[in-house]
Amino acid sequence: MKMSNMLISTLREVPAEAEIDSHKLMLRAGMIRKMAAGVYNYMPLGLRVLKKIEDIVREEMNATGAQEFLASAMIPAELWQESGRWDAYGAEMFRLKDRGERDFCLGPTHEEVFTDIARNEIKSYKQLPLNLYQIQTKYRDERRPRFGVMRSREFVMKDAYSFDKDQQGLDFVYDKMHDAYVKIFNRCGLDAKCVAADSGAIGGSNSAEFMVKSEVGEDDVVFCTECDYAANIEKASSPAEKEEKQELMEIEKIATPNSRGIEEVSAFLNVSSIKTVKTLLYKVDEKIIAVFVRGDREVNEVKVANAVDASGDMEMASHEEYINAAGCDIGFAGPVGIKADIVLVDEEVKNMYNFISGANETGYHLKNVNYGRDFEGIVGDFRKVVEGQKCPVCGGIVTIARGTEVGHIFKLGTKYSEAMNANFIDEDGKEKPFIMGCYGIGVTRTMASIIEQHHDENGIIWPLSVAPYHVSVIPVNIKDEEQVEVAKNIYEDLVNMGIEVLLDDRNERAGVKFKDSELMGIPMRVTVGKKIGDGEIEFKLRNGEMEVMKIKDVCNIIKTEFDKNNIKLK
Amino acid sequence: MKMSNMLISTLREVPAEAEIDSHKLMLRAGMIRKMAAGVYNYMPLGLRVLKKIEDIVREEMNATGAQEFLASAMIPAELWQESGRWDAYGAEMFRLKDRGERDFCLGPTHEEVFTDIARNEIKSYKQLPLNLYQIQTKYRDERRPRFGVMRSREFVMKDAYSFDKDQQGLDFVYDKMHDAYVKIFNRCGLDAKCVAADSGAIGGSNSAEFMVKSEVGEDDVVFCTECDYAANIEKASSPAEKEEKQELMEIEKIATPNSRGIEEVSAFLNVSSIKTVKTLLYKVDEKIIAVFVRGDREVNEVKVANAVDASGDMEMASHEEYINAAGCDIGFAGPVGIKADIVLVDEEVKNMYNFISGANETGYHLKNVNYGRDFEGIVGDFRKVVEGQKCPVCGGIVTIARGTEVGHIFKLGTKYSEAMNANFIDEDGKEKPFIMGCYGIGVTRTMASIIEQHHDENGIIWPLSVAPYHVSVIPVNIKDEEQVEVAKNIYEDLVNMGIEVLLDDRNERAGVKFKDSELMGIPMRVTVGKKIGDGEIEFKLRNGEMEVMKIKDVCNIIKTEFDKNNIKLK
Known part of the structure; x- marks a missing residue:
């Protein structure tokens, strides 16, 4: 394709509307244009990639x-x-x-x-x-x-x-x-x-x-x-942590008048949150679900929804539903005596001993609570994985x-x-x-x-397999007949090999042409300049160094790139 | 493509919903399926053609x-x-x-x-x-x-x-x-x-x-x-007809009490309708347009709309607008004295002498009306062409x-x-x-x-250039290992030549396979049957006669068809 016949719509400025690199570059290289929010037109260059x-x-x-x-x-x-x-x-x-x-x-x-x-x-x-x-x-x-x-x-x-x-x-x-x-x-x-x-x-x-x-x-x-x-x-998932076995101690009710939720309670009682159990109440399909996880964990709501085979949307229980289930104000619910349709207990909770949880009584928590003795439920994996935990496959860090x-x-x-x-x-x-x-x-x-994965500060770096054109051939001075002639010959040789080539025959400075070629991400560039006097041109991979080579070698070098990338020419 | 792996959806019955051949055949050959009125899904075979x-x-x-x-x-x-x-x-x-x-x-x-x-x-x-x-x-x-x-x-x-x-x-x-x-x-x-x-x-x-x-x-x-x-x-358009020149006679008002419109008037006065002029009143862009054509002609409304540079819809004048313009009841309007914003006169009317038209007075027509003497307007081509008229280019019949x-x-x-x-x-x-x-x-x-242009009673006859597959290869008896082997070899040879082939390896009667192949319109058919004993198969163009030929010749014969049709193989 001769670029003088093409709709070229490269932009030098970064469009204000674009936040990420791919969006900026697709606009700047003239690949897409916005029709409405989230609705785009594909310009000729962008459509070729698509x-x-x-x-x-x-x-x-x-x-x-x-x-x-x-x-x-x-x-x-x-x-x-x-x-x-x-x-x-x-x-x-x-x-x-x-x-x-x-x-x-x-x-x-x-x-x-x-x-x-x-x-x-x-x-x-x-x-x-x-x-x-x-x-x-x-x-x-x-x-x-x-x-x-x-x-x-x-x-x-x-x-x-x-x-x-x-x-x-x-x-x-x-x-x-x-x-x-x-x-x-x-x-x-x-x-x-x-x-x-x-x-x-x-x-x-x-x-x-x-x-x-x-x-x-x-x-x-x-x-x-x-x-x-x-x-x-x-x-x-991540392997459940396990406390060392301890003797079960007697359950004990302690006043925690102004401490709601795990953070306040562990601070008030001066214990680590990993010695506490967190209670969450959900409603789904007209049922109340109580979920218990270790105090420092987050509930994975998708796992919960799967466990109860939810067909409708799952939401947090309302204030009223909370009071009905726990019999107390928000912040004091716990596993012992909770009235829920389904009780889900994270497996880590089952592995804990003598932990602290809400007492289902406003102003109180329980000490020395133990799964099995004090409450039961469906045990499973209901927690979110966090960074630094162990891989469930190899035990490495995630x-x-x-x-x-x-x-x-x-x-x-x-x-x-x-x-x-x-x-x-x-x-x-x-x-x-x-x-x-x-x-x-x-x-x-x-x-x-x-x-997103293939660009630099100058533009896109298309993999050869999806590039809109494979090669751009640039005569440096469009008024130099010999340069134009050599460029045209290389262009035609390459086209005859089944290669998709842009011939930049525009009456523009060489710098503009180089910039456009880089912005559009054309994988290979052949520059035809003064060196043709010595029978030489410049060849450059988009993400490589410039090489001077004999005119007669350039087609072979380009062909080699296709072989390297396992791409058949048509 | 092996047909045993394909979604084949041919139908023997003609679907009730289809009125024309192409629609019937696209449904029967399994090319399209209806999703809603005027909304279709393209099945694999149809999509290939598209x-x-x-x-x-x-x-x-x-x-x-x-x-x-x-x-x-x-x-x-x-x-x-x-x-x-x-x-x-x-x-x-x-x-x-x-x-x-x-x-x-x-x-x-x-x-x-x-x-x-x-x-x-x-x-x-x-x-x-x-x-x-x-x-x-x-x-x-x-x-x-x-x-x-x-x-x-x-x-x-x-x-x-x-x-x-x-x-x-x-x-x-x-x-x-x-x-x-x-x-x-x-x-x-x-x-x-x-x-x-x-x-x-x-x-x-x-x-x-x-x-x-x-x-x-x-x-x-x-x-x-x-x-x-x-x-x-x-x-x-068609060349305007012309009466022989006559001397202009004096205009005359005649009572036509119950004769409205050209047919009634020419019957009542016992003259040919080609001696009368028809009046039509339109309204467009708030203007009243009067159009006059010879009594036996129809007005071409598109030509009228173009002549007045209509921007809105053109419609017939209302009863009230008719009375305002003509000053009489419907059926008695004519060119002499009509009150219209634009008067369009078909060129044939200009070529008539001493004709009959409405008098713009209820119950009366005028005799011996003449363009130029009795009325004027914009002269042009405002009539519809009818079969049997002359060609505007060569004078032949249209x-x-x-x-x-x-x-x-x-x-x-x-x-x-x-x-x-x-x-x-x-x-x-x-x-x-x-x-x-x-x-x-x-x-x-x-x-x-x-x-519509390429079918017969057995199905579609695709031109080779757009056929979903070029050739179907049909082993007559799928349980005969030798037939299956020969069919597979031909299939593979053709595929290697870049030809698109269906191998009908379904466990069906040969008759069913032939019918499907014809219905789908596959341009060439290779039948592998008992004759392989003599090293022969049957070859048939979709719209040609069956030929018996040597197995070794079939690929060449098929290749020739591509050459004949100027189609390059990929």
């Missing part, structure tokens, strides 16, 4: 035997009412009516649509397994669209839905999707880590996220500093970092097939619900994440 | 130097309010609000968006010309979505917008787009005729449609039976057929750039509005139109 990422996704999905499909973005409300998500989805769903007042949404995701397709098209186990995917525009009315295409309201997603006759089939395709995702992100040059994720009420280790570390990420991810363990904070999700693989099981009556006839002649999985990749978000 | 058409469009657009872009489907209302189309677009526009109650539409077309991009990004004539295109999903809430993807509400369109500094530049890109469209439809195997179209208030010969003949088309197209002339009925528009090229001029203040600095230092053009192709509609 299409390359899409093609990598498509190739790897096809290689797994998945079949490409394309569902409509408009989805009738009826399908979402069947699954129960029309009301549940809330304000994040864009809704509209047609001229006949019929309700539609703009699909934020497509589980319902693909379940519907399966129940209509698949009758028999003989047609299984099946994995359908699409690369399609999705719509989510984010409360706070931010960071350019990193968190936008209209975005491109790859979503796949698998249908199997049994759990074994699902496990197989889930693993295949995992491996395909590893390949996809590798090929995109993106360091994305597979992280165990919470899978909600379905339970089990049925969900994993592909996360990239990012200060502006929406999730906390727990990483082991020694082994490969990584998990979303919602899912992460750290916590913010991350952005670029992919998600999920064993849905029969959640949607049961709700929507999507069945097949199995080999034994019986009707059974499909065993489903779903697998997403945020394509536009992947694009922004690549930039 | 992508091939998109790729042909993309290649030809790129070859013209146009640059691919991707705008959002969600467009904020403000842009449409600037152009004045937010209100004008009416019920055909899907509208929605975000969580902040901000108004958006789902783009039915993108003139506003691209004009906005141009005014933001293009400052100088040096950046011109520019032609941006996208292949994108469009939304129109059709009053009567019908015929599958032929007239749907969510559909894929290629839309391009050109920006030039002068009319010469626009003329140049318009012609380039015309030529690209001819190539695109040719490559798709579609017989689409370029037809002069009305370009509304902009005037001139600035708009052309690419139409395919279709009984269910929405437009009437006038075709010359002898030359290449073709025009939308709104635009078509016919009229229904057609469906698959493409449209349009010189917009400064309509949007002026309304939206989209200017550039020209060479002379002055600010000028962009000279714009827009160019659309209905991609999904093209797909349906190809089927």
Whole structure:
């Protein structure tokens, strides 16, 4: 492409609206332009990158035997009412009516649509397994669209839905999707880590996220500093700590008139918070849940919700509900004698001896409380992991970092097939619900994440696999006919090799051209200047040093870069 | 692709909802499925065809130097309010609000968006010309979505917008787009005729449609039976007929008490309707327009609207307005003494002598009326062309057929750039509005139109260029290991040549496989049966005769078909 014919929209200034590097650089390099909050137009250069990422996704999905499909973005409300998500989805769903007042949404995701397709098209186990995917525009009315295409309201997603006759089939395709995702992100040059994720009420280790570390990420991810363990904070665990066994002492009521909550009580009694137990009361599905964790721990509400199989939203108990359950004012509740529908006891509490907790009486706490003797409940892992704790796999130390999700693989099981009556006839002649999985990749978000990981102060540094163009050829002086001629020849030779080249034939200073080429992140640059007198040009990798070389060698050097990166030329 | 792994959704029955062949066949071959009225999902087979058409469009657009872009489907209302189309677009526009109650539409077309991009990004004539295109999903809430993807509400369109500094530049890109469209439809195997179209208030010969003949088309197209002339009925013209010159006779008022309108009057007076003049009264932009055409002609309202430069909707005058203008009851209006804001006289009326018209007095007509002596007005072409009239180019006879528009090229001029203040600095230092053009192709509609032109009673007959797969290889008896082995070898040889092949390894009767292959329209079929004993297979073009040939020859024969069709293998 000759740059004199292109829409070049590079900006020297950093746009005020952009907060993170990828957003700033996509605007400055002329990749995207804002249409409305969280809604972007892709300029020619940006679209080329987007299409390359899409093609990598498509190739790897096809290689797994998945079949490409394309569902409509408009989805009738009826399908979402069947699954129960029309009301549940809330304000994040864009809704509209047609001229006949019929309700539609703009699909934020497509589980319902693909379940519907399966129940209509698949009758028999003989047609299984099946994995359908699409690369399609999705719509989510984010409360706070931010960071350019990193968190936008209209975005491109790859979503796949698998249908199997049994759990074994699902496990197989889930693993295949995992491996395909590893390949996809590798090929995109993106360091994305597979992280165990919470899978909600379905339970089990049925969900994993592909996360990239990012200060502006929406999730906390727990990483082991020694082994490969990584998990979303919602899912992460750490071995429960254990006190040394002690003799059980007699329970004792002590007046703590002005001390509410763990901090005040431990200060007042001058004991460490690890000798106390914290009480939290929640309400979900009309039930009161009491949760007990060690005084210095935080409750992991996702683990609690999973443990009680919550179907509705979980919230803190109201003041009135607290008084009803504990019989006392806030700050004095404890495990002994609490009136709750479900009692959840963190396993660390079970491992404690003679601890302090609220007495369920205003102004009092209990000393020498012990699990088993004084109260009982469902024992499990209900606490949040914190930095410095031990890795559940290797015992190393864990750290916590913010991350952005670029992919998600999920064993849905029969959640949607049961709700929507999507069945097949199995080999034994019986009707059974499909065993489903779903697998997403945020394509536009992947694009922004690549930039987050590949840039410097001068601009983007695209990996060769997704670069909008591979090489820019820059004649230093456009008025020097010989330079222009040599540049054109190199350009044409490279194009004939199947390489995507920008010929910067604009009547601009060389410095402007270099700056634009770096800002746009073109991986290789060939500068044609005065040295052509000696048969030489300058070659520079975007993130390498400038080399002077013979004109006749440049095509080979460039070809070598493709080989190094395992990229086939078309 | 092995068919045992594919989602095959062929139907034997003709779906009740489908009225036209392409719709029936797309459903029966498992190409599309309905999600809601006018909203379709593309199944794997259908999507492959859609992508091939998109790729042909993309290649030809790129070859013209146009640059691919991707705008959002969600467009904020403000842009449409600037152009004045937010209100004008009416019920055909899907509208929605975000969580902040901000108004958006789902783009039915993108003139506003691209004009906005141009005014933001293009400052100088040096950046011109520019032609941006996208292949994108469009939304129109059709009053009567019908015929599958032929007239749907969510559909894929290629839309391009050109920006030039002068009319010469626009003329140049318009012609380039015309030529690209001819190539695109040719490559798709579609017989689409370029037809002069009305370009509304902009005037001139600035708009052309690419139409395919279709009984269910929405437009009437006038075709010359002898030359290449073709025009939308709104635009078509025919030479005005002329009476032989006669001496002007004295005007005479005659009582026609119960005769209203031309038919009754010519019957009552026993004269041919070609000796009478018809009066029609319209109201537009608060003005009354009187139109006079020969008694046997129909008024072409589009020509009338263009002549008066109508900005609002044109409608028939009300009873009251008729009485005010003509001074008489309906059926007795005429040109002599009529009180209208604008008087339009068809050129054939000017060519008539001593004709009959209403007297503008209830119960009376006038005899021996003559243009020039008795009344005057703006003379022009205001009549509809009818079958059997003469071609304006060669004088041959014209016919009229229904057609469906698959493409449209349009010189917009400064309509949007002026309304939206989209200017550039020209060479002379002055600010000028962009000279714009827009160019659309209905991609999904093209797909349906190809089927309308290429099918038989057994199914679709895809042109090789857009076929979902090129060849199906069918082992007759899946339990015969030798047949399966030979079929697999042919399959693999063809795949290695870059050919897209279906291997029908399903455990089905050969008849079922043949039927599916024909229904899906696969252009070539290789049948591997008992003849392999003699080293032979059967080869059949979808619309040709079956040939027996040596196994070793089949790959070459298939390769030849690609050469014949000028299709390069990847």
